[in-house]
Amino acid sequence: MEVDYAWGTSSNNVPVQKLERHFRENFESLQPEYYVKVPGRVNLIGEHVDYCGYSVFPMAIDQCIVVAARRTTDQQTLELTNLCTERYQNVSKNISDINAESLGKSPSWSNYFMCGVKGAREYLSDSQLKAVEKVGFLFAITGNIPESSGLSSSSALVTAAVMATLVGYGVPISRLELAEISAKCERYIGTAGGGMDQAIAVNAKQGYAARIDFNPLAVKQFRLPADAKFVVAQSLAVKNKAASNDFNTRVVECRLASQIIAKQLNLEWEQMAALATLQKRSGNSLDQMIELVRQHLHVDGYSKSEVCEILSVSEDRLNELSLTANTKDIAKFYLHQRALHVFEEAKRMEEFCRLCEDSGAASDLGILMDDSHSSLRDLYQCSHPDLEELVALCKREGAYGCKLTGAGWGGCVVVMVPSDDAERFVKSIRDQYFSKRETCGRCMDELVFATSPSEGACCVHVK
Ligand code: ADP
Ligand code: NG1
Ligand code: MG
Numbered sequence: 001m002e003v004d005y006a007w008g009t010s011s012n013n014v015p016v017q018k019l020e021r022h023f024r025e026n027f028e029s030l031q032p033e034y035y036v037k038v039p040g041r042v043n044l045i046g047e048h049v050d051y052c053g054y055s056v057f058p059m060a061i062d063q064c065i066v067v068a069a070r071r072t073t074d075q076q077t078l079e080l081t082n083l084c085t086e087r088y089q090n091v092s093k094n095i096s097d098i099n100a101e102s103l104g105k106s107p108s109w110s111n112y113f114m115c116g117v118k119g120a121r122e123y124l125s126d127s128q129l130k131a132v133e134k135v136g137f138l139f140a141i142t143g144n145i146p147e148s149s150g151l152s153s154s155s156a157l158v159t160a161a162v163m164a165t166l167v168g169y170g171v172p173i174s175r176l177e178l179a180e181i182s183a184k185c186e187r188y189i190g191t192a193g194g195g196m197d198q199a200i201a202v203n204a205k206q207g208y209a210a211r212i213d214f215n216p217l218a219v220k221q222f223r224l225p226a227d228a229k230f231v232v233a234q235s236l237a238v239k240n241k242a243a244s245n246d247f248n249t250r251v252v253e254c255r256l257a258s259q260i261i262a263k264q265l266n267l268e269w270e271q272m273a274a275l276a277t278l279q280k281r282s283g284n285s286l287d288q289m290i291e292l293v294r295q296h297l298h299v300d301g302y303s304k305s306e307v308c309e310i311l312s313v314s315e316d317r318l319n320e321l322s323l324t325a326n327t328k329d330i331a332k333f334y335l336h337q338r339a340l341h342v343f344e345e346a347k348r349m350e351e352f353c354r355l356c357e358d359s360g361a362a363s364d365l366g367i368l369m370d371d372s373h374s375s376l377r378d379l380y381q382c383s384h385p386d387l388e389e390l391v392a393l394c395k396r397e398g399a400y401g402c403k404l405t406g407a408g409w410g411g412c413v414v415v416m417v418p419s420d421d422a423e424r425f426v427k428s429i430r431d432q433y434f435s436k437r438e439t440c441g442r443c444m445d446e447l448v449f450a451t452s453p454s455e456g457a458c459c460v461h462v463k
Helices: 016-026 109-123 126-131 153-169 175-189 196-203 246-264 275-282 286-296 304-311 315-322 335-357 362-378 385-396 419-434
Strands: 034-045 057-072 077-082 091-094 136-143 209-213 218-222 228-234 401-404 412-418 448-451 458-461
Touching: 016 057, 016 077, 016 136, 034 153, 034 196, 034 228, 034 335, 034 362, 034 412, 057 153, 057 196, 057 335, 057 448, 077 109, 091 109, 109 136, 109 153, 109 175, 136 153, 153 175, 153 196, 153 458, 175 196, 196 209, 196 218, 218 335, 228 362, 228 419, 246 275, 246 286, 246 304, 246 315, 246 335, 275 286, 275 335, 286 335, 304 315, 335 362, 362 385, 362 401, 362 412, 385 401, 385 412, 385 419, 412 419, 419 448
Parallel strands: 077 136
Antiparallel strands: 034 057, 034 458, 057 136, 057 209, 077 091, 209 218, 228 412, 228 448, 401 412
């Protein structure tokens, strides 16, 4: 049987033949019926603002997750196997036993996948659910997005699971809806993320970066400057976002900042969970919002009891209204710094789009990326010492701009370099950053590579 490689010309090095063999070896010599491919992404600007309701500017990369799939008549049994590493063990589960509580208990690889299966089923009507009540699935997964490195391996996996399940059930869905339900169901793993990763993974167009707006979700494709190339480099520090409360702490700090400013402005603070909602309801410009941060939020950290006093609520009510399960015991919330980052980053994002539209200079775009990174490091405090070393090296080597991409605390940088210097730049980072580090046998091309905007998710049926 032959797979139709309609999913692009890119040489993304995903071993599809090996995946097919793995599928047959694990599933009694059966063949996959269809494949789903979902890419990772880099975000060029608009970092840590999506969950506040502000726009972002990512592009899909070649690296992706691929799922080989087949339906069974096996009464809702879900069989998962993963080719990537022996750490990812096979799992067998009854689909109707997947529940939010157990998914949130451990960020294991199969739980990410099951978030997607659950999300897909929530999209079905009662009659559709009834019609598929005897359908089970065999899924074999592989991929080459470096995990826990800010290139959105988690969302590619979850989105691929949603797609593979809906395709198997024969339920059509629009790309925007697919992005929205994938973002929603990834939250079962415990991270209160925005919708950037899933939106670009599903809606990307080859050759274009995209501006993504939220509430309502909208995607606009943008050409990038021809005289610049984008390079991705791994710092080698990894961070699983669901395994600590750092990510959710930032989400919650932004929420509290919004609610406290709302309270000071005599607005209905309980409904002001996102900074963009606060801006909209108060009718202010981003510059005015920055002024409000300076006026109403002090620089020292806020204790939970201080927040409760300002909002006139009990701790229990605050837990319910504003905090997540893993942020209830945070000692200090840094509201001034986080809100300042978000409003300034939202401004930088608008300026970046304007420059792309008006064929602005790559060097000006680079300055915005550098400023974004400084703010992520100093105000958002989500960098890492190794990543800082990498950023400094990239700048010394002539980058127009360089910033961490994704959530941070390690992971990757995205670097904008002059097109005609990209090859030398990559070689130089290899020689200076990676040659002196333990890379666990990983090939250099995975650690630092030039990238261009890739196509979004697709499904291919086996002929
Ligand atoms: P990222 O920045 O890559 O999105 P996250 O911390 O959000 O990092 O998610 C990483 C987790 O996603 C991994 O710990 C693993 O459980 C899951 N994951 C990533 N890639 C794969 C893969 N190829 N196969 C199975 N699970 C994966
Ligand atoms: P990564 O690093 O890919 O897990 C996270 C969030 C995004 C966004 C970025 C920071 C999820 C699924 N992803 O990405 O929504 O907030 O951090 O800009 O939560
Ligand atoms: Mg992730």
